[in-house]
Amino acid sequence: MLEVIDVSKTFPGVRALDHVSFTLNQGEVHALVGENGAGKSTLIKVLTGVYQPDDGELRYQQQKAQFGTPMDAQHAGISTIYQEVNLVPLMSVAHNLFLGREPRNRLGLLDEGRMHREAREILAGYGVTADVRRQLGTLALGEQQMVALARAVMIDAKVVIMDEPTSSLEPREVATLFGVIRDLHSRGIGIIYVSHRLDELYQICDAVTILRDGKVVHTGKLTDLERIRLVSLMLGREMSEVRREGATAFSGAATGDTGAAPVLRASGLTSRTKLHDISFEVRPGEVVGLGGLLGAGRSETIKAIGGAYPLDSGDVQVNGVDLKKPTTVRAVKAGIAVQPEDRKAEGIIAGLSVRENIALAVLPQLSRLGLVSDSKIDAIVEKYMTRLRIKASSPDQLVGDLSGGNQQKVLLARLLATGPKVLLLDEPTRGIDVGAKAEVQSLIDELAAEGLGVVLVSSDAEELIEGADRVVVLRDGVVVGVLTGAEVTTEDLMATIAAGGNA
Amino acid sequence: MTMGIAAKTPTPPPEQAAADVRKAERTDRIVGTVQRQGALAVLVVVVLIALAAFPNFRSFDNTGTILVAAAPPMLIALGMTFVILTGGIDLSVGSLYVLGGVLAAWASQYGFVAAFAAPLLVCGAIGVANGLLIAYTRMAPFIVTLAALLGARGLMRAISSEGSETFLVKSDAFRRLGNGSFLDIGYQVWLVVALVVLGMVLLARTRFGHAVYAVGGSADAAALMGIAVHRTKVWVYVMSGLLAGLAGAINAAKLGSGVTVLGTGMELDAIAAVVIGGTLLTGGAGTIAGTIAGVLLLGVIQNLINQVGNVNSNWQQVISGTFLALVVVAQTYLVKLRRVS
Numbered sequence: 001m002l003e004v005i006d007v008s009k010t011f012p013g014v015r016a017l018d019h020v021s022f023t024l025n026q027g028e029v030h031a032l033v034g035e036n037g038a039g040k041s042t043l044i045k046v047l048t049g050v051y052q053p054d055d056g057e058l059r060y061q062q063q064k065a066q067f068g069t070p071m072d073a074q075h076a077g078i079s080t081i082y083q084e085v086n087l088v089p090l091m092s093v094a095h096n097l098f099l100g101r102e103p104r105n106r107l108g109l110l111d112e113g114r115m116h117r118e119a120r121e122i123l124a125g126y127g128v129t130a131d132v133r134r135q136l137g138t139l140a141l142g143e144q145q146m147v148a149l150a151r152a153v154m155i156d157a158k159v160v161i162m163d164e165p166t167s168s169l170e171p172r173e174v175a176t177l178f179g180v181i182r183d184l185h186s187r188g189i190g191i192i193y194v195s196h197r198l199d200e201l202y203q204i205c206d207a208v209t210i211l212r213d214g215k216v217v218h219t220g221k222l223t224d225l226e227r228i229r230l231v232s233l234m235l236g237r238e239m240s241e242v243r244r245e246g247a248t249a250f251s252g253a254a255t256g257d258t259g260a261a262p263v264l265r266a267s268g269l270t271s272r273t274k275l276h277d278i279s280f281e282v283r284p285g286e287v288v289g290l291g292g293l294l295g296a297g298r299s300e301t302i303k304a305i306g307g308a309y310p311l312d313s314g315d316v317q318v319n320g321v322d323l324k325k326p327t328t329v330r331a332v333k334a335g336i337a338v339q340p341e342d343r344k345a346e347g348i349i350a351g352l353s354v355r356e357n358i359a360l361a362v363l364p365q366l367s368r369l370g371l372v373s374d375s376k377i378d379a380i381v382e383k384y385m386t387r388l389r390i391k392a393s394s395p396d397q398l399v400g401d402l403s404g405g406n407q408q409k410v411l412l413a414r415l416l417a418t419g420p421k422v423l424l425l426d427e428p429t430r431g432i433d434v435g436a437k438a439e440v441q442s443l444i445d446e447l448a449a450e451g452l453g454v455v456l457v458s459s460d461a462e463e464l465i466e467g468a469d470r471v472v473v474l475r476d477g478v479v480v481g482v483l484t485g486a487e488v489t490t491e492d493l494m495a496t497i498a499a500g501g502n503a
Numbered sequence: 504m505t506m507g508i509a510a511k512t513p514t515p516p517p518e519q520a521a522a523d524v525r526k527a528e529r530t531d532r533i534v535g536t537v538q539r540q541g542a543l544a545v546l547v548v549v550v551l552i553a554l555a556a557f558p559n560f561r562s563f564d565n566t567g568t569i570l571v572a573a574a575p576p577m578l579i580a581l582g583m584t585f586v587i588l589t590g591g592i593d594l595s596v597g598s599l600y601v602l603g604g605v606l607a608a609w610a611s612q613y614g615f616v617a618a619f620a621a622p623l624l625v626c627g628a629i630g631v632a633n634g635l636l637i638a639y640t641r642m643a644p645f646i647v648t649l650a651a652l653l654g655a656r657g658l659m660r661a662i663s664s665e666g667s668e669t670f671l672v673k674s675d676a677f678r679r680l681g682n683g684s685f686l687d688i689g690y691q692v693w694l695v696v697a698l699v700v701l702g703m704v705l706l707a708r709t710r711f712g713h714a715v716y717a718v719g720g721s722a723d724a725a726a727l728m729g730i731a732v733h734r735t736k737v738w739v740y741v742m743s744g745l746l747a748g749l750a751g752a753i754n755a756a757k758l759g760s761g762v763t764v765l766g767t768g769m770e771l772d773a774i775a776a777v778v779i780g781g782t783l784l785t786g787g788a789g790t791i792a793g794t795i796a797g798v799l800l801l802g803v804i805q806n807l808i809n810q811v812g813n814v815n816s817n818w819q820q821v822i823s824g825t826f827l828a829l830v831v832v833a834q835t836y837l838v839k840l841r842r843v844s
Binding site: 090 | 528531535704707708709710713714716717719720721723724725727728729730783787788
């Protein structure tokens with residue numbers, strides 16, 4: 001009923017969709033999967049009228065369709081539930097449900113009684129029993145999601161697109177959502193379901209389309225597709241391209257397990273729906289990898305240890321000293337340095353020079369009575385620029401003008417200048433060219449050899465396997481396996497990621 | 504290679520979950536009530552104290568004085584409530600109020616209808632300009648209406664020879680509107696009551712009113728839900744302009760002339776009244792009933808300070824300011840309380 005035929009969409013520098021074709025049949029629950037940047041969001045935005053395709057066509061109910069705005073798509077019966085709830089938190093539940101379509105009496109005034117009654121009836125079908133006069137924002141996220149879903153379906157939806165609807169839901173709420181999806185399914189409504197939780201996909205979806213780098217790499221019935229095959233199709237590019245042994249610059253020599261006391265110990269990290277009882281240790285000189293799919297909780301784990309992600313419970317110890325509740329200040333003081341995933345947004349400051357970027361983190365340590373000695377800063381900047389082989393015309397060059405690899409090194413330099421004991425790296429080689437990648441990888445090796453504890457998050461299976469002494473595999477915020485030893489292969493990693501729900 | 508076993512996530516037992524929900528609903532109800540009725544409660548307390556302490560306060564004349572004095576601020580605050588609910592601000596209303604008064608007095612030489620038409624047309628047009636600029640060019644309401652404040656004041660001074668020429672009201676019918684009364688209550692109070700009731704129905708019982716709340720609560724979400732966000736914004740600034748012009752007109756009718764030196768800071772008093780009345784300055788939540796309480800509260804405080812006699816009337820502003828600060832602090836706390844629950 002909804003068809004995408006040979007659609008391409010290019011943004012400056014990126015081919016987000018490359019001749020993508022996709023078919024949603026009536027009453028089908030169709031999974032749309034792929035890693036970050038694979039083109040899922042772009043495809044959804046093309047379907048809902050947010051973007052116009054450069055090339056190719058959209059067919060809806062056997063007719064050529066063109067949606068100029070999200071409203072056009074909605075009027076045609078295509079509703080979207082976004083990851084973040086797109087309702088008005090300050091308004092009541094009933095008002096949100098009926099906004100713009102409120103029942104009116106003969107005088108043209110809103111019929112509040114009828115509105116509340118109907119809202120209660122409708123929401124009961126979605127397992128929401130809260131008072132419909134309450135402010136929406138005071139409901140649990142799962143309930144808000146249900147209200148959004150109810151609203152989307154109310155508008156005579158023929159197609160419902162769900163973008164990671166379960167990412168903030170409790171298990172009980174997920175069960176309710178699946179009940180609703182099955183009901184929609186039986187009413188012939190087509191559903192496009194985006195999620196990274198494999199268990200969910202196999203529970204609820206009939207068909208699957210896998211995107212990678214803007215191309216469709218597989219489409220077909222989900223039951224015909226083994227889990228491990230699905231995972232390798234999603235991540236698989238490196239696998240098929242590995243021709244020579246040792247695709248990375250890591251030495252491969254296991255330096256860990258020296259018997260030394262762990263420098264970092266995380267135990268029982270738990271945060272609402274994202275992390276469940278995550279524990280692991282890092283010894284000095286050891287590189288511990290965190291593996292798993294997007295949304296498995298890798299970045300959240302790292303941020304939580306660095307004090308930048310709220311925890312409900314769990315302890316972080318550095319050299320045996322408990323951080324109590326980690327805050328960013330305490331974590332830095334204890335010797336934890338975090339390299340965030342999004343280098344540009346959370347890491348470097350593009351408008352400042354290399355020197356200023358490196359000096360930023362050490363200013364508190366270098367200042368006496370609030371004054372900073374220029375020569376001391378120069379010494380530190382000089383030291384790390386040489387040490388990390390940062391290629392800049394001078395320390396005064398703007399960081400924004402450097403290549404991605406050098407930006408990453410500047411960031412590393414800033415982290416190292418604080419004299420950390422543990423280095424947490426989130427996708428340190430993403431988006432940098434091959435040469436720089438190898439350099440960053442060998443730097444990580446060197447730093448570990450000098451006695452730092454390193455935690456490495458990477459979506460690159462090769463990098464993880466070869467770079468880490470041990471890989472802790474996460475799925476849906478739970479540690480599902482720990483891979484140790486030199487004989488670990490990418491296949492082992494994928495098997496662990498793909499293993500069934502009760503592995 | 505070793506494999507760990509996944510731990511199942513614990514789910515809270517259903518009876519505890521139900522208790523949590525009940526607790527959340529109770530907190531929500533209580534906080535909501537305090538947010539909506541807080542200003543009214545304070546107003547009642549202040550009035551009770553005033554009745555006990557000042558014998559003159561209870562006289563019917565004095566009540567009439569308070570209401571008549573509160574009439575123009577009430578109209579301005581009414582418009583301001585709509586504007587703030589959309590998450591905007593209208594700084595031009597003080598200037599429009601004076602401009603409206605001068606225009607009404609000047610136009611009264613052409614009759615009763617002209618005395619209303621002139622201020623409403625001009626102030627309404629400025630409101631349209633405000634709204635269009637804010638909605639379609641995405642300029643900050645603060646800047647757009649600040650420009651309108653300066654422009655309208657300039658316009659007023661231009662037509663009144665630098666503010667030195669005071670037009671006298673020439674229409675007897677128009678003057679009677681300012682001084683006459685029905686059931687011993689001034690005509691203008693009736694007019695204001697009628698408009699306020701109309702405003703309450705508009706806000707609470709029409710799709711437009713709900714669109715106002717939605718736009719202020721989350722403009723992006725409102726747009727995705729099919730609300731005409733731009734149109735809604737334009738309308739609230741038009742309403743605000745019209746009401747400010749009308750307030751100026753009825754004040755001119757009362758004074759019998761278009762006084763050019765009034766109105767400075769009126770916009771800030773209106774904003775204060777709206778916020779004290781429980782409307783969030785960030786938009787999306789608030790009521791007209793709260794605004795009424797806010798306006799009356801400020802009026803009563805002013806009246807009391809006048810009665811004390813030997814107290815400098817500037818203390819009224821000190822007290823109003825303190826009040827405003829307290830309310831904003833309380834609001835912040837209440838909103839947080841609601842979110843956590």
